[in-house]
Amino acid sequence: MSSEDEKRTAAVASVGLVENGMTVGLGTGSTVAYLLPALAARGLDIRCVATSPRTATAAGELGLRIVDFSEVDRFDIAIDGADQIAPDGWLIKGGGAAHTREKVVANAADRFVVIADASKPVDALHGSVPVELLAYGLSATLRELAHVVLRDVPRSPDGGVIGDYHGDLSDPAALAARLSAAPGLVDHGLFPPSMVNDVLIARGSDVEHRV
Numbered sequence: 001m002s003s004e005d006e007k008r009t010a011a012v013a014s015v016g017l018v019e020n021g022m023t024v025g026l027g028t029g030s031t032v033a034y035l036l037p038a039l040a041a042r043g044l045d046i047r048c049v050a051t052s053p054r055t056a057t058a059a060g061e062l063g064l065r066i067v068d069f070s071e072v073d074r075f076d077i078a079i080d081g082a083d084q085i086a087p088d089g090w091l092i093k094g095g096g097a098a099h100t101r102e103k104v105v106a107n108a109a110d111r112f113v114v115i116a117d118a119s120k121p122v123d124a125l126h127g128s129v130p131v132e133l134l135a136y137g138l139s140a141t142l143r144e145l146a147h148v149v150l151r152d153v154p155r156s157p158d159g160g161v162i163g164d165y166h167g168d169l170s171d172p173a174a175l176a177a178r179l180s181a182a183p184g185l186v187d188h189g190l191f192p193p194s195m196v197n198d199v200l201i202a203r204g205s206d207v208e209h210r211v
């Protein structure tokens, strides 16, 4: 089974957690791209908030009811992918440059569900952590932060500048605190275990459900 098949398997498994009448947060990325048609096919009476224009467009085209986040202050459930899942539950997200909005939605959800293929669980977080930086004072922020490489992609939907932090990832809690405290940094792609309620990981056709 391919990783795309596993993404679809995890996404389909998560749809069973959504019930009529719920307010649902929709993440962003290629795994969520499989969630949307599976969710739409259930024909539930739900209202959804998207974490990116591309999720909003795709969901709307499938007939899912998309409402503006200004109409919602809590979610019954939010479902999203991840780039990396550490054994202690720390996530790296933001490969798709949507981590700032995704974190606001995940934090406002009674139940935050992560869906993933078998490539996402890692022995230790590695590589880089996406960051969104305020355009105002960008050079000063970059000088202060160090280890950040800006991406060549357009800014985030909220006008922030997207980059990747390439420093030490051995202590995600300490790094998350340091990045969060950095003036000019809007948010970063480290999601704490306390924010995550369920992780559905597809390995072949089997789904591991971590709570």
Ligand code: DER
Pocket (backbone or CB within 6 Å): 027, 028, 029, 030, 031, 032, 080, 081, 082, 083, 092, 093, 094, 095, 096, 097, 098, 099, 102
């Ligand atoms: O950019 C994001 O935050 C995505 O949700 C990312 O974490 C997972 O993207 P994928 O489902 O395409 O691997």
